[in-house]
Amino acid sequence: MAEFIGTYMLVLTVGCNVLTGSPVWGVTSIACTLMVCIYALRGVSGANFNPAVSVALGVAKQLEWNDVGIYVCVQLVAGITAGLSYGVTLWHVFNLAPSPGFQWWQAALAEMIYTFMLCFVVLNTACSKATAGNQFNGLAIGFVVVAGGYGAGHISGGCFNPAVAWGIDVSSAGIGFGWCLAYTAFELVGAVAAALLFKACRPGEGSGEDPPEGFKYELGPRLVSEFIGTYMLVLTVGLNVIGGSKAPVFSIAASLMCMIFALGSCSGAHFNPAVTVAILISQKNRKKLISSSDAGAYIGTQIMGGVCASLTYAAMEGGKTFPLGPGKGYGMPQVALAEIFFTFLLCYVVLSVATVEALLSEYFGLAIGSCVTAGGYAIGAVSGGSLNPAVSIGISTAHVMGGGAFVNCILYSIFELIGGVIAAGLFMQTHKKEFSKAEPEYDAQPARGDAQPA
Numbered sequence: 001m002a003e004f005i006g007t008y009m010l011v012l013t014v015g016c017n018v019l020t021g022s023p024v025w026g027v028t029s030i031a032c033t034l035m036v037c038i039y040a041l042r043g044v045s046g047a048n049f050n051p052a053v054s055v056a057l058g059v060a061k062q063l064e065w066n067d068v069g070i071y072v073c074v075q076l077v078a079g080i081t082a083g084l085s086y087g088v089t090l091w092h093v094f095n096l097a098p099s100p101g102f103q104w105w106q107a108a109l110a111e112m113i114y115t116f117m118l119c120f121v122v123l124n125t126a127c128s129k130a131t132a133g134n135q136f137n138g139l140a141i142g143f144v145v146v147a148g149g150y151g152a153g154h155i156s157g158g159c160f161n162p163a164v165a166w167g168i169d170v171s172s173a174g175i176g177f178g179w180c181l182a183y184t185a186f187e188l189v190g191a192v193a194a195a196l197l198f199k200a201c202r203p204g205e206g207s208g209e210d211p212p213e214g215f216k217y218e219l220g221p222r223l224v225s226e227f228i229g230t231y232m233l234v235l236t237v238g239l240n241v242i243g244g245s246k247a248p249v250f251s252i253a254a255s256l257m258c259m260i261f262a263l264g265s266c267s268g269a270h271f272n273p274a275v276t277v278a279i280l281i282s283q284k285n286r287k288k289l290i291s292s293s294d295a296g297a298y299i300g301t302q303i304m305g306g307v308c309a310s311l312t313y314a315a316m317e318g319g320k321t322f323p324l325g326p327g328k329g330y331g332m333p334q335v336a337l338a339e340i341f342f343t344f345l346l347c348y349v350v351l352s353v354a355t356v357e358a359l360l361s362e363y364f365g366l367a368i369g370s371c372v373t374a375g376g377y378a379i380g381a382v383s384g385g386s387l388n389p390a391v392s393i394g395i396s397t398a399h400v401m402g403g404g405a406f407v408n409c410i411l412y413s414i415f416e417l418i419g420g421v422i423a424a425g426l427f428m429q430t431h432k433k434e435f436s437k438a439e440p441e442y443d444a445q446p447a448r449g450d451a452q453p454a
Contacts, residue, residue, distance in 0.1 A: 002045035003071055006037040007078035008085075010049055011167040015086030018094055024246045027149035027158070031254075035142025042126070042138065051075050051162040051184075052191035056119035059195035060205070062127045072162075079163030083171030093172040096165060096179045099154055106316050107156035108186045113312075114148030115160045115190030116197075117232055117258070123198040124262035128205055131265055135362050140261035143254040147232070150251035151239040155316060162187050201225045201266050217266055219294060223301045225267035229259040230305030231312075233271055234394040238313030242320050249376030249385070257369025264354070264364065272388040273299040273413070274420035278347035279355060281424035285435045289355060306394030314398045321399040324392055324408045327381045335383040336415045342375030343387045343419030344426075351427040356434055389413035 013033040017026035038047040046063070048054045051072040057063035063071075087093045098107035121144050125137035149158040159165045162184040169180035199205065201221050236255035240248035260269040268289065270276045280295045290298070314321050326335045346368070353360040353367050360367060376385040386392045389412070396409035428435065 002041040003048060003074045004078040006041050006045075006047055006049040007075045007163050008082045009037055010034055010161075011079045011082035011164050012086055014164055015083060015093075015168070015171070016090070019086065019090050019092055027146060027153065027247070028250075030149065031142045031145035034145055035138045038138035038141055045071075046126070047138075048122075049075065049161075049163070050118070052115050052160070052187040053119050053122050055188055056123060056191040056195045056198075057127065059192055060123055060127065060198055062123065075163040076166050079161075079165075079167035080170045081167075083167030083169075087171040093175070094168065095172045095176050096157060096159070096168040096183065097176070098156055098179075102155050102318075104182065106318070108182075109312070109316050110148075110152035110156040111159060111183055111186040112190040112193070113232075113235065114144070114152055114158070115187040116194045117148060117255075118144045118160050119191045119194035120198060120228070121258050121262045123194060124201070124266075128198075128202055128265070130202070131261075136261050136365060140258045140365065144258050146247075147236050147251050147255035147258060150245045150247050151236045151243070151255070152316075154243040154245075155239075156183075159183055160187065160190075197224065197228060201228070201263065219297060222267035222294075223297060225263040226270060226298050226301045227305040227308075229263050229267075229269055229271040230302045230390050231309045232259055233388075234306040234309035234391050235313050237391055238310055238322075238395070238398070239316065241322050242313065242317045249373055249380060252376060253369045253372035256372055257365045260368055261365035267298075268354075269365075270298055270350075271302060271305075271390070272346070273302055273390060274343050274388060274416045275347050275350050276302070277417055278351060278420035278424040278427075281421060282351055282355065282427050284428065302390040303393050306388075306390035307397045310394035310398035311401075314401070321401070321404065322395065323399050323404050324384060324386065324395045324412060326383060330382050332411065335412070338379035338382040339386065339412055339415035340419040340422070342371070342379055342385065343416040344423045345375060346371040346387050347420045347423035348427060351423060352431065356431060383412070386412055387416060387419075389416050392416065 010030070010033055013030050017029050021029060034049065037049060041047045048057070048071055054063060054068045054071040054075070058065050058068040098104060118141065121140050125131050125134065125140045145160070148160055152158055165180040165183040169177055201224050203221060233252070233255050237252050240251050245251055256271065259271065263269045270279070276290070276295050276298045279289055280292065283289060326332060349371050350368055353364050372387065375387050379385050392409040392412040396406050400406045
């Protein structure tokens with residue numbers, strides 16, 4: 001019953017928003033419906049509301065396959081019932097298909113990648129022993145829809161859920177039927193990928209054995225974590241910008257927040273070379289969170305994730321890219337100040353909420369992700385609001401392949417690293433109680449003991 005209620009309300013909200021809702025806030029409405037239903041019903045059924053999520057849980061050995069089968073059937077029936085409900089209520093329906101101008105494979109990438117992100121966040125925030133008992137999983141899971149809906153919705157429609165696909169397609173069978181089968185296949189591929197990469201980031205999860213006391217993730221899983229988080233961030237940046245999103249900054253901030261909540265307890269969830277540099281510098285005379293060699297590996301992995309993401313969004317958008325540079329009427333001096341100031345804010349907040357003794361236990365992802373909302377709207381018209389060398393290098397790499405210039409990303413990266421260094425210096429001045437004269441020992445574990453990012 002819980003799975004039926006949650007899935008029904010989710011699909012009903014999708015249909016009503018597409019047919020009558022605000023083009024600006026429709027995606028947020030859908031995300032909030034998912035979030036509140038998760039908080040209301042997670043204690044009853046686990047609040048899957050999505051056959052792809054149930055399959056991912058099955059593959060990851062977090063849900064018995066008998067229950068997976070029952071859940072999937074109930075979710076599909078609820079989705080179809082909701083589709084018929086909004087059709088009868090509004091006496092209007094809409095068809096499921098890739099958006100005009102996009103091919104099936106572009107829609108497939110959109111559905112696979114963001115269904116992967118949704119299932120991956122579910123596994124890491126609702127199933128991992130490292131995040132057990134948290135209160136942020138509903139926020140993290142629900143706002144994946146904000147990231148993907150605004151980012152990739154203009155390509156595929158942004159289902160990320162076979163129950164949504166079936167509800168839409170069955171209700172509009174009179175004007176065409178069949179895409180729900182393809183969308184379901186795309187989404188299930190994303191679900192399986194999420195389960196496999198969850199295992200790669202968190203070896204031992206689902207084995208039935210608790211990790212030994214003092215367990216620390218090896219460098220390999222942490223690098224996988226950094227790649228995935230940076231990839232999803234930069235991909236969301238590119239899709240929002242090229243797709244003309246109605247809420248690009250909000251979507252990008254949501255992608256960062258969700259991935260921080262998901263992976264903070266694995267790698268520390270830096271996803272940004274400036275953040276890694278700030279953490280490395282600020283470790284003087286206190287417990288070290290990352291070694292110099294690991295920091296170098298983190299930065300290389302983050303840049304690789306940004307470049308791969310930029311090539312992905314260029315492919316999904318039919319070869320379209322965009323330049324990195326000053327906004328109209330502004331020059332590089334204004335860009336320098338803008339990027340330095342707001343990269344400083346981002347890095348300073350990370351240091352202050354996620355590397356201190358009194359860690360922010362529940363809202364760390366929201367606090368850090370909201371720095372993107374602050375900077376993106378404040379200085380987006382000046383510099384684009386990159387705030388991250390991995391984002392800057394990724395954007396320029398994709399654009400240079402189309403004949404654009406590369407030099408701006410070097411300047412942006414310098415400005416952003418300067419912001420990270422300033423953040424570390426001021427953090428050491430404002431948080432002197434965090435430092436001692438004792439010689440620190442390196443600790444490979446992320447900053448938060450159980451569920452906080454470095």
